[in-house]
Amino acid sequence: MTEINVEVNGLRFEESVPARLLLSDFLRHQLKLTGTHVGCEHGVCGSCTILLEGVAVRSCLMLAVQVDGASIRTVESLASGEDLHPLQEEFRRAHALQCGFCTPGILMASVDFLGRNPNPSRTEITDMLSGQLCRCTGYTPIVDAIEQAAARLQGAE
Amino acid sequence: MLRVEDPALLTGKADFLDDVDRPGSLDAVFVRSPHAHARIGSIDVEAASVCDGVVAVLTAGELDGPRTLATTIATRPEAKTVERPLLVADKARFQGDAVAVVVARDRYAAEDAAELVEIDWEPLPALTDPIAALQPDAPLIHEELGENNFEHIEFSAGPVDRVFADADHIFRKTFHFGRTHAAPLEGRGMLAEWDSPESLTVWSSTQMPFLVRWLIAGLLELRESAVRVVTPAVGGGFGLKVHLYPEEVVVPIVARMLGRPVKWIEDRPEALATSGHSKEVLMELEAAVSRNGRIHAFRGSFVGDGGAYQGHPWSSLIDPLCAASMLPGQYDLEAVAYEVDAAMTTKCQSTAYRGVGWTASHTAREALVDDIARALELDPLELRRRNMIPDGAPHTSLTNCHYDGGSYASSMQVAADALDYDEFRDRQRRLRAKERYVGVGFSPFIEQGGWAAGIAEAMGFPGYHYTDGVSVSMETDGTVTVSSGFQSNGQGHETTMAQLAADALGVSFEDVRVVQGDTAQTAYATGSYGSRTAVIASGALLLAAGDVRDKLLAVAAGLLEASPSDLELAAGNVFVQGAPARRKTIAEVVAAAYWGPRPDGVDPIPAATRSYEPPETYSNACIAAVVEVDVETGFTKVDRLVVVEDCGTVLNPMIVDGQIAGAFAQGIGAVLHEGLPYNEDGQFLAPTLVEFLYPSATNVPDLEIHHLETPSPVTAGGFKGMGEGGLIGAPAAIVNAIADALSPFGASIDQTPLPPEAILRLIDPPAAQLEQH
Numbered sequence: 013m014t015e016i017n018v019e020v021n022g023l024r025f026e027e028s029v030p031a032r033l034l035l036s037d038f039l040r041h042q043l044k045l046t047g048t049h050v051g052c053e054h055g056v057c058g059s060c061t062i063l064l065e066g067v068a069v070r071s072c073l074m075l076a077v078q079v080d081g082a083s084i085r086t087v088e089s090l091a092s093g094e095d096l097h098p099l100q101e102e103f104r105r106a107h108a109l110q111c112g113f114c115t116p117g118i119l120m121a122s123v124d125f126l127g128r129n130p131n132p133s134r135t136e137i138t139d140m141l142s143g144q145l146c147r148c149t150g151y152t153p154i155v156d157a158i159e160q161a162a163a164r165l166q167g168a169e
Numbered sequence: 170m171l172r173v174e175d176p177a178l179l180t181g182k183a184d185f186l187d188d189v190d191r192p193g194s195l196d197a198v199f200v201r202s203p204h205a206h207a208r209i210g211s212i213d214v215e216a217a218s219v220c221d222g223v224v225a226v227l228t229a230g231e232l233d234g235p236r237t238l239a240t241t242i243a244t245r246p247e248a249k250t251v252e253r254p255l256l257v258a259d260k261a262r263f264q265g266d267a268v269a270v271v272v273a274r275d276r277y278a279a280e281d282a283a284e285l286v287e288i289d290w291e292p293l294p295a296l297t298d299p300i301a302a303l304q305p306d307a308p309l310i311h312e313e314l315g316e317n318n319f320e321h322i323e324f325s326a327g328p329v330d331r332v333f334a335d336a337d338h339i340f341r342k343t344f345h346f347g348r349t350h351a352a353p354l355e356g357r358g359m360l361a362e363w364d365s366p367e368s369l370t371v372w373s374s375t376q377m378p379f380l381v382r383w384l385i386a387g388l389l390e391l392r393e394s395a396v397r398v399v400t401p402a403v404g405g406g407f408g409l410k411v412h413l414y415p416e417e418v419v420v421p422i423v424a425r426m427l428g429r430p431v432k433w434i435e436d437r438p439e440a441l442a443t444s445g446h447s448k449e450v451l452m453e454l455e456a457a458v459s460r461n462g463r464i465h466a467f468r469g470s471f472v473g474d475g476g477a478y479q480g481h482p483w484s485s486l487i488d489p490l491c492a493a494s495m496l497p498g499q500y501d502l503e504a505v506a507y508e509v510d511a512a513m514t515t516k517c518q519s520t521a522y523r524g525v526g527w528t529a530s531h532t533a534r535e536a537l538v539d540d541i542a543r544a545l546e547l548d549p550l551e552l553r554r555r556n557m558i559p560d561g562a563p564h565t566s567l568t569n570c571h572y573d574g575g576s577y578a579s580s581m582q583v584a585a586d587a588l589d590y591d592e593f594r595d596r597q598r599r600l601r602a603k604e605r606y607v608g609v610g611f612s613p614f615i616e617q618g619g620w621a622a623g624i625a626e627a628m629g630f631p632g633y634h635y636t637d638g639v640s641v642s643m644e645t646d647g648t649v650t651v652s653s654g655f656q657s658n659g660q661g662h663e664t665t666m667a668q669l670a671a672d673a674l675g676v677s678f679e680d681v682r683v684v685q686g687d688t689a690q691t692a693y694a695t696g697s698y699g700s701r702t703a704v705i706a707s708g709a710l711l712l713a714a715g716d717v718r719d720k721l722l723a724v725a726a727g728l729l730e731a732s733p734s735d736l737e738l739a740a741g742n743v744f745v746q747g748a749p750a751r752r753k754t755i756a757e758v759v760a761a762a763y764w765g766p767r768p769d770g771v772d773p774i775p776a777a778t779r780s781y782e783p784p785e786t787y788s789n790a791c792i793a794a795v796v797e798v799d800v801e802t803g804f805t806k807v808d809r810l811v812v813v814e815d816c817g818t819v820l821n822p823m824i825v826d827g828q829i830a831g832a833f834a835q836g837i838g839a840v841l842h843e844g845l846p847y848n849e850d851g852q853f854l855a856p857t858l859v860e861f862l863y864p865s866a867t868n869v870p871d872l873e874i875h876h877l878e879t880p881s882p883v884t885a886g887g888f889k890g891m892g893e894g895g896l897i898g899a900p901a902a903i904v905n906a907i908a909d910a911l912s913p914f915g916a917s918i919d920q921t922p923l924p925p926e927a928i929l930r931l932i933d934p935p936a937a938q939l940e941q942h
Binding site (some may be wrong): 030032033037040044045046047048049050051052053054056057059086087088090091096100103104105107109110111112113114115116119138139141142143144145146147148149150151152153154155 | 171172174175176178179180181182183184185187188190276277352353354355402403404405407436437658659660661823824826827830831833834835857858859863865866867869871872
């Protein structure tokens with residue numbers, strides 16, 4: 013077992029983990045943050061995307077011991093109480109989720125993306141989304157939602 | 170209207186199956202066959218059993234309970250009974266057949282131990298070609314059956330032989346619709362916990378909690394009501410989760426043996442290799458056609474590749490038999506005949522996937538119709554117009570499907586207009602001169618909805634065991650609770666049911682609570698599949714809400730000293746028609762219902778449970794696709810997709826459009842990207858999402874959706890089902906668009922999928938499959 017010290021969604025955790033524990037399993041099973049989902053376990057589907065030091069990463073491709081000393085955000089950190097994040101609100105408005113399994117990963121990837129590219133074109137959004145799989149929606153409403161959220165977040169600044 | 174489901178899903182609060190945790194729970198991992206077909210010598214679990222954290226390693230002989238699923242209970246009486254071992258003891262019949270189960274304190278320990286189980290294998294010949302599997306000398310997959318054909322079915326209607334003998338032309342086409350996979354992002358899984366030796370709770374990622382309860386209770390010899398099936402949020406189903414799988418019986422057996430909750434969560438390679446493959450049908454179609462372009466008859470042979478077992482309980486007939494039953498499609502014919510064979514091979518079993526076999530036969534038929542148009546030098550739309558059943562009126566097909574009216578020809582015209590069809594043909598000619606190849610494909614189709622006895626029988630399946638109820642209760646505070654055994658796996662049933670109940674009872678949408686996904690808390694229903702929930706749950710809900718409304722009005726009539734027939738219910742009030750000041754709030758009326766005063770003879774509880782069984786109902790639509798094919802690389806780009814949908818009365822436009830768009834993306838995947846190949850040794854070649862390619866955002870164009878509305882004259886509310894159409898109709902549109910683009914090369918398409926290498930084979934050498942006599 014290895015001791016790690018990690019900040020997750022603003023809280024500090026000192027945890028003891030097996031060296032081979034995946035970060036996704038650490039978040040889901042040890043910290044009980046089950047909003048991060050696991051869809052393929054080899055970094056293709058993007059359902060397990062989280063923010064590590066603000067950058068979108070696939071938590072199924074990392075080990076928990078690799079985040080010692082780091083800061084992580086998961087989907088559970090996006091809303092403030094009952095108030096949804098603009099991305100969450102726009103996903104809802106655009107019907108950008110059906111079963112919702114892929115949604116947390118797409119939201120976290122979008123937070124990182126809009127941080128780097130606050131005014132993206134539809135093509136840029138589509139390119140970013142090509143790394144996130146969704147089996148329900150056909151993607152168009154997701155592109156719409158991210159486009160709308162970008163406009164709102166721009167306006168808020 | 171925003172969906173009620175969304176906040177929990179958007180914030181990570183919704184619990185999917187693997188998010189459910191029970192104290193003391195153990196994890197199960199299955200040891201699977203690496204061979205397609207192999208006899209088992211000995212199994213040595215010693216090394217695995219002593220691994221750190223391992224609680225048990227069990228093989229078939231050690232399971233304390235039933236040994237097999239009998240997998241043909243819901244099919245035709247003459248069908249063979251195929252037994253599927255829960256764990257195989259004598260031989261494996263496909264790569265991935267489960268041999269043993271390892272249960273450990275966590276998944277890591279279980280997977281370590283699973284690798285240490287030693288099995289002596291004696292490989293047998295693999296059988297990957299369904300046609301070869303049907304030959305009399307083929308090695309047998311299930312020796313006790315004496316052949317590899319689950320069932321042979323023949324059907325004909327009308328003077329088939331005479332029509333073919335008299336025809337000016339007979340056109341023939343072979344078409345192999347390739348294997349694909351529903352592949353919901355959340356795979357299968359189960360958590361089982363025994364509350365007592367006779368009482369079991371399972372958490373299951375399923376589309377049919379009550380059927381899981383029925384099937385498990387029978388196998389484990391429990392009273393049905395002693396099994397509670399809880400279905401948390403379901404991460405997509407698309408038909409894959411309308412089956413009971415052997416793992417879902419092993420898990421409760423093992424939990425009982427060990428006295429601990431046991432959880433099994435399928436991983437992605439298991440999902441792709443072992444859960445269920447779909448839609449693979451080999452077809453030979455013939456059309457009897459006059460020189461004026463009148464299609465008089467179709468004849469078809471449909472050979473399904475059902476894999477090693479029969480999907481429980483529907484069987485592998487859901488692909489080839491459903492395909493054959495819809496052979497006439499939207500055409501007005503004089504005769505039709507089909508033969509169906511349900512071949513078994515050493516591959517993963519076939520299971521339901523959105524549109525089942527309708528996708529395969531519709532694609533093959535519409536590809537044939539386009540071939541005929543090219544051969545007769547007729548416009549493909551004109552050829553279809555000359556043969557289509559008329560708009561509006563109900564029509565009974567020669568396969569005895571009772572279509573309840575639709576916009577068959579007009580939907581095609583709206584699609585053509587949306588594309589500016591004549592202008593497209595001009596542009597196509599101009600681009601060809603520059604060696605750019607664009608094409609258009611049309612796919613008008615009819616889609617069954619509301620799968621229940623009527624539709625099942627129309628498709629050649631028995632019509633029993635469809636009973637579907639919804640309960641509606643007014644709570645003491647005037648809010649409404651709707652409970653139903655239908656199970657949303659993304660379709661937003663909570664929202665549509667709340668919307669219907671609110672409208673029917675005059676309360677606000679926010680004042681309706683919908684309970685689903687727990688057999689201990691809901692009215693009985695067989696589940697959500699076959700585009701049935703919008704039709705059947707809506708029908709039952711409207712009946713139950715009507716009963717509740719009658720009770721409320723009876724109570725209100727006493728309070729307002731008026732006749733119930735003079736009262737109206739709206740915006741949270743009951744009032745006298747024409748005198749809206751004489752009113753009571755619904756909360757006041759409900760309080761009077763529960764606590765009085767109420768008229769004599771009125772039951773105090775304003776609640777009702779009703780069921781609804783619809784007659785056959787069919788939506789229709791036309792899909793048009795425009796593609797460009799790069800003849801250097803073989804890459805197909807879908808430029809435009811237009812759909813004109815007619816599903817009768819639209820319940821919730823946002824959700825309807827979402828269903829269309831999602832099914833479309835799956836249609837694009839099935840034609841252009843996906844594929845589940847096996848090599849000749851029966852080794853499965855697409856075990857990860859690196860090989861099995863979901864369409865990604867860059868593969869799916871924006872969709873243009875138009876609506877026509879031909880309400881059903883036969884269903885409650887005029888609703889028709891529409892959840893599968895995109896995947897029934899989009900493949901034909903894309904196949905025809907590619908063939909149209911490549912018509913200068915004489916291309917005729919006879920298969921899916923069509924990745925770039927398949928497209929290049931169409932271009933060089935030219936492969937004309939159309940025979941004309």
